[in-house]
Structures are given as structure tokens and as C-alpha cells.
Amino acid sequence: MANERRDERLIDTRAGVRPLDERRLAVLRAIVQDYVGTEEPVGSKALVERHNLGVSPATVRNDMAALEEDGFIHQPHTSAGRIPTDKGYRLFVDRLAEVKPMTAPERRAIRHFLEGAVDLDDVVARTVRLLAQLTRQVAVVQYPSLTRSTVRHIELVALAPAKVMLVLITNTGRVEQRIVDCPGTVGETVLADLRAKLNANAAGRRLPDVPATLEDLPNAFEQADRPVVSTVLATLFETLAEQNEERIMLAGTANLTRFGHDFPLTIQPVLEALEEQVVLLRLLGETAESGMTVRIGREIDYEGLNSTSVVSVGYGSGDQSVAKLGVIGPTRMDYPGTMGAVRAVARYVGQILAES
């Protein structure tokens, strides 16, 4: 008994002012669960009725007072129930919640739904819809980024004597194309030669590594052809480097209507944020490289999303993540369930990408 207590004390150094004993944590957990379920401030009596805490409401009240003093819960008005604060959710997520795994039928359904996809666009589209449906929140999926992918093929097409179309195809199925205006006519043989050399050197490499391997390529050509080759290479490098081409797909905005009672105020800034690709990209970008990231309320450094939480995770075809996905919902969300869904979907998209 004494030992247990000591343990908790150690764990809780950061979390609160005073040591949190087992029961208090249980109370917090119960509050979070009930509040998420009912959307209404939860009081001591209701708590002991719905969870068998084995103590009386009065005792729970004492614990609640302590939890409030430590900033984990909060009372909208005197004589109302308690609501978890951001800090309370944080503790809940970190210590009290288990990611809820999907059931076997759910997993089958996910798998089956994603397998029907015909191309990359479709994979992303299906993923985002699925995620929105599973979590009943707003889902965001980033397209597999160019940076992390490898080159599958580079194609050059002569459109006009001095105009070449450059097509870059990645292992994730993404296709980027650019028109190159060349400084002079481009012979078909040169083009074929260049095409062959490009693919020989670049195919299979990760995009950021490509420029290094091609640096000396102009020297392999006749003096006369070097300007053209250099121009094409420049465009290629530019395409490779272009980070801001990162695209994002969104679904489930209709779920915003279930956000809260005080409508326009809550929903407007969120809708605005969702329209800004930049914001979404930054949001996903802040996801940890491995493991799931949960950001809660004020932890998000974008004002419009201060009353939302974001659960995000990387996904990829191999062990390495090539892009991120996640959901955005009210801070009052079902964290275990949401995290379970996000993790499962990420896993399966990864598999699908690896197979194709």
C-alpha cells in the first residue's frame, strides 16, 4: 500500500500539485467518460450511480474539489457539475485511456473498403471518407509526399521543337508533370538518351537523393546539348524540391454540426481553418515521426482550433511514414475510440499502398 502510493507520487510530479491517488484518477476518468457521453456537466451523484466507485457522493465531491484545484476539471457555474479541462483530457489520454482496438468485423470492413480503390486519388478519397465515418468527425489525409517517395519513372515527351513535357512518377503512384521551355531545339535522339540516363540513375532512389546523382549528367552529353539537358534537370530538381505541392483531402465537415450547442461561434473558425491548406498541413506536419500524436485544445497553436482536438499519425508503405492523416474533433471526443480508428486506418492504408 505504502509502496503503491510512492509510485504514484513519482509519476505525478508533473501532472499536479498534490499526489493523485488511484481513486481520484478513477474519478477523473469517470468524469471524462460521462461528459463525453452526455455532453453535460457531470455531478457527484450521477457519477457514483453510473460507475461503481465504491464510495459515496460526498467522498467523490472531495476528490472533485481537489481535481478542480489542480486544474483538471472545472465548474461552469457554482452548483453545476464538472467538465474536464484541456489539462484533464491530457492526463486522461496520457495515463487513463487505452487505445480501443477495432473489432474484427470493423477491421475487415476497413480492409475491404480500401481494397476497392483503383488509383492513388481513390485510395486517399476512400481513406478520408472512411475515417470521417468511423470517427464521426472531420478527417484529414495528406497525399503521400514527394519527399519520402522514390522515383519509379521519369518520362520526357517532345511537345514542340523547343518544348518538352517532363513527367515524374513515384512509387506511391503520384504523377507530377511540368512543361519545360528549352533554350533551343531538342533532337529526338538526345531526348531518348537523356530519358534513358535519367531513369538509369534515378529510378528507385528517394526523391531528395536524386539531384546528387544527376549533378554531373550534362557532362555526359555533347557540348551543344548541355544547355538543354541542364534546363530539363533544373526543372526536375525544382519539381522534386517543391514541398508546397503537398496536397490534402478532407471529409466529414458535416460532422461539425454535432460540435456543440453554441453554434455559429464554434463552427465558423473551424470551417475557416479547414479551408486553409496551409493550416492543415502545419497541423499534420506537427505529428510525431512515430506513434500517434494527440493535441488538445489550447495545445494547438492555431487560434481557430483552440476548442478542438487533433489526433494524427503517420502512415506509409513500409516501416517509414510517407504522409500523415488524422481527425479533428471537439476536445470532448471519444479519445480511445478515435485513436483506435485512426491507428487502424493508417495501418491499412499503409498496407494497401505497399501492395500497389
Place this chain on the structure above:
Amino acid sequence: MANERRDERLIDTRAGVRPLDERRLAVLRAIVQDYVGTEEPVGSKALVERHNLGVSPATVRNDMAALEEDGFIHQPHTSAGRIPTDKGYRLFVDRLAEVKPMTAPERRAIRHFLEGAVDLDDVVARTVRLLAQLTRQVAVVQYPSLTRSTVRHIELVALAPAKVMLVLITNTGRVEQRIVDCPGTVGETVLADLRAKLNANAAGRRLPDVPATLEDLPNAFEQADRPVVSTVLATLFETLAEQNEERIMLAGTANLTRFGHDFPLTIQPVLEALEEQVVLLRLLGETAESGMTVRIGREIDYEGLNSTSVVSVGYGSGDQSVAKLGVIGPTRMDYPGTMGAVRAVARYVGQILAES
């Protein structure tokens, strides 16, 4: 005087039960304008104060009673002001409103903003944002459709011995790619030959016309290669025919918050509709081939959008329209302004597309 009356009678045969004289129309116009401005039912007294109708409130009341009987306006409750009905807006749009042209500075701004686009995606993205901003409503832009475009280039890339990637590039800058699983190995020479023949026959043609010109192509190849050629052709035709690949871009959903006072109810079905590409495509699809189309409230045969209006128009690089764009807003919208913005934007996108 008598003549004038006869004219109106003729014009109004469809619109109402009784002939509508000039003043009654003026009253309707004033009601629509005021209601759009204030969002509140408008009464007789306020009307005569704000518009110089030259008659007393009592007279206006008589006109209003008539307008109501004919179904152009409607009273939310006894002793409240009047609100235009869908039918009222219809009459307003058809007979009482002039499309409001953009001012010169506005036109310059539009032009300038769109000219900054670097590729097709960017053009569409800029267009939709611009439209949302100008109208302060939800904007929808359809990508230039494959059907109306012409082939710029067809590219074949060998990915594996029996795997070919087919890339189709259209004159509007759109790129479609497909992986073809061939029934047997494909020689590089055959591939080159096929590529050359494909482009020779198809380049410059409108997409729907392409299949006819390529029908006999397999016969130009050795017996042994015909299965491969046929497979590639089949995939190409499939890609050409695939109407449902029509993509759409959306912006301005945050403007939905300005829809009405009774929130969740109004906004939810709209958000749901906006997530359904199919619905949006059908919506745009119903736009007339030439001229602007305005659909008001119940005229839209999709339940979720029954309290919205849609203003849409085709746009294109030449005189022919290659896709549609439009905005979705509350039936209570500024029709002249919205129509002006939609028309102007469509015109400029067309120009931009034609230039590139």
C-alpha cells in the same frame, strides 16, 4: 397606358393569376432587395420609407396582399412583414433584376489574381477561392472535363515486362494515368511504334472522337502483338469514357455560417450535400449550355439544398464551354451581384485557359 397594360398581361400569363401592374412589381422588387439586405421580414411602412414608391403604406399593403395571394411573397406569422417566396425570387430574377457588372478595379483584381496561376490545379484552386470571396458564398468549380478537351499527347511507359503505364495529356493541361496489365511481354519497339501511331491518329482530336479513329489500329500490327495493342487501347478508351472522373473543387464553406439564424438544421444538410461529389456534379451538370442558370430553392431537385439557390454557368477556353462553375447560397441572396461575379469569373477563367 392601355397598351402597356396589355403588354404586361401577356408577359405575366405564366407568372401569376392576375395581371401585375408596374407598381406591384416595384413593390416586389423592393421587398426582395430589403429582405436580402436586412434578413428580416419587411413591412409596408418600412418599404415606403426606404424606397420612394410615391404611395402610402396602406396602398402598398393592398399590393402586398395581392402579391401574397399570387404566391410571390409570404407572411411568416400574422402581423409580421413579408418574405419573398421561391416564386417571388424567380420573378425577381427573370424580370426585375439586372446582372450587376463588376467594376473596373474588381475586374482588374480578378484578372490579376488568376494570372498568377502556375498550372491547371492552381487555376481551378484560385478560381474557386476567388469566387467564394467575391460572392461570400460557397463556390464550386468543375475541372475542365475530359469530354470536351482534345488530346495533346499520349505516352506509354514500360514499367515491367508486362506492365505499361498509359498517360493521357489533354489540351487543358489535365493528366490522366492508368496502369495496363498486358497479356504478355511488350517489346520496346512495339511500344514505340504504338506510341507513335497513337499520337499520329489521336493528337488534336476531341476525346470522344478518338475511339473511332483508332478502331482499326490493331490490324496495323503483327498478329502476335495484337492482344497487347488491344489491351492498351481498351484501357485508353475506358479512360476517355470515364465521365465519373470529373473532379470538383470547393471553397467558402465557412460562409455557410451566415446562412440563417436557425443553425444546425439549415447547415447540416448543405454540408452533407457538399461532401457528395455526385450531387455537386449533377448540380453543375444541369446548367444550361449557354447563359447563366439560376435555380432557386425547391427548383433544385435535391432535398438537402431546398433552401438554397444555385447560380451556375459554363466556362471554356474558346467559345465552347468545357466545364461549369457556380456558387451555392441561401435563397435570400444578392442575385444581381452574385450573377455578376459568377459571369465575370467564368469569363476570365476562360481567357486564362485559352492563353495557356
Place this chain on the structure above:
DNA sequence: ATCTGGCACTCTGCCTTCCGGAGTGCCAGG
């Protein structure tokens, strides 16, 4: 030392009531 039952207190949410204001329809007179 900790939990518990009891009690007085507070506050919200809802319902009812109650006007003032806006708007109407109708009628009689210009």
C-alpha cells in the same frame, strides 16, 4: 484518518406571464 449522511445554500433552466411594438386587414372618406 478517512469516509459518510445530512443539511443549507446556490445557481441554472424552464415555464408562465406580461407588456410594447410592429404589422396587418378593413373600412369609410377624399
Place this chain on the structure above:
DNA sequence: CCTGGCACTCCGGAAGGCAGAGTGCCAGAT
């Protein structure tokens, strides 16, 4: 055919009242 006047209706907000839920605290029980 228009207009001023008038009685009527109804919405919307303000004020008051009441039940219910929840709290904090204290004294007694374990």
C-alpha cells in the same frame, strides 16, 4: 383608386417563480 384611421394579432423580450441538481461543509461513524 388611393389614403388615413382603427382595431386586432402576434412575436419577442423582460420579469418572476419554481423545481431540480449540485455543491460545500460539518459532525458522526468506522
